[in-house]
Amino acid sequence: MKRELRLEGVGRRYGIHGPWVLRGADLDVTPGTLIRVEGPNGTGKSTLLRLLAGIDAPTEGRITGRPRTAYVPERFPAALPFTASGYLTHLGAVHGLTRTAAARAADEWLERLGAAGYARTPLSELSKGSSQKVAVAQALLAEPELLVLDEAWTGLDAAARAELERAVAERTAAGAAVVFVDHDPRRLSGVPDATYTVIAGSLNRRTDSVTSVVSGPHVVVEAEGPPDAEPPAEAAGLSTSVRRTAPGTTHFTVPESHSDVLLRSLLGARPPWHVVRVSRAHPQDAAESAVDPLHTESRR
Numbered sequence: 001m002k003r004e005l006r007l008e009g010v011g012r013r014y015g016i017h018g019p020w021v022l023r024g025a026d027l028d029v030t031p032g033t034l035i036r037v038e039g040p041n042g043t044g045k046s047t048l049l050r051l052l053a054g055i056d057a058p059t060e061g062r063i064t065g066r067p068r069t070a071y072v073p074e075r076f077p078a079a080l081p082f083t084a085s086g087y088l089t090h091l092g093a094v095h096g097l098t099r100t101a102a103a104r105a106a107d108e109w110l111e112r113l114g115a116a117g118y119a120r121t122p123l124s125e126l127s128k129g130s131s132q133k134v135a136v137a138q139a140l141l142a143e144p145e146l147l148v149l150d151e152a153w154t155g156l157d158a159a160a161r162a163e164l165e166r167a168v169a170e171r172t173a174a175g176a177a178v179v180f181v182d183h184d185p186r187r188l189s190g191v192p193d194a195t196y197t198v199i200a201g202s203l204n205r206r207t208d209s210v211t212s213v214v215s216g217p218h219v220v221v222e223a224e225g226p227p228d229a230e231p232p233a234e235a236a237g238l239s240t241s242v243r244r245t246a247p248g249t250t251h252f253t254v255p256e257s258h259s260d261v262l263l264r265s266l267l268g269a270r271p272p273w274h275v276v277r278v279s280r281a282h283p284q285d286a287a288e289s290a291v292d293p294l295h296t297e298s299r300r
């Protein structure tokens, strides 16, 4: 069973007389959800993420229901005495993979992130961007139930940034929770299930979710399945809206970053769905489908 991480009245301060950096934080991290955390610099976002990742403990309050967790820190300790693949294989084994499975997962992730050429390079000799790819790979290789990303896109090239967005979609589709901070407001725009702000040590949920549903590039995937079949659950879960347009024909509106994963889930369904067309969504399509409950079954 997947565990739900829960923060109750969590506070953190550094040193007995230090100021409270975070206070009274309540948060449920439900499996399968994507949560964005935002706020001005220095307000406690990284502090919250370290608590969520389990590498720091609250000064007050409770954290319960720890899932298998992986974390990409804001600053990755790159000067460890390993090659990239040696380090990832070692960490995979720490996460419970056999050495063979860990080595395979390490190679796969380095390949996906465009860093296969650096597999044998010592970590201390990697550029900042390549080192960040290793930081991302170490978090993804053991398929965590909770993935915590603190500015994980920073320093990555465009292809690796897109790959990380795909990996986030894969994790949530697989039922994992993902919590992220990113300075770019366009990052995964329109995708998060919830956005929280940390301002002056206080954690609050943003409620203007309709705006975020319709922002960011979306695509519409038209697919045909058996006439009476429900859309595959994973595909529906990835979509901001699911609309049946004719018997057997369904339009899935999905953030662009999630389209590959959606296509894979449709083609991999049993029986498989046939993808008829993929087109760019017009903003009004996303808006209409997101707010029209008569024609839409929307998760968000």
Ligand SMILES: Nc1ncnc2c1ncn2[C@@H]1O[C@H](COP(=O)(O)OP(=O)(O)OP(=O)(O)O)[C@@H](O)[C@H]1O
Pocket (backbone or CB within 6 Å): 014, 021, 039, 040, 041, 042, 043, 044, 045, 046, 047, 048, 074
């Ligand atoms: N280990 C620590 N020891 C002492 N103070 C700390 C420590 N970590 C964070 N702080 C302080 O806590 C406050 C919040 O820092 P934190 O890094 O959590 O904020 P942030 O919102 O992530 O900032 P940024 O956007 O700049 O990364 C800051 O005043 C920071 O100096």
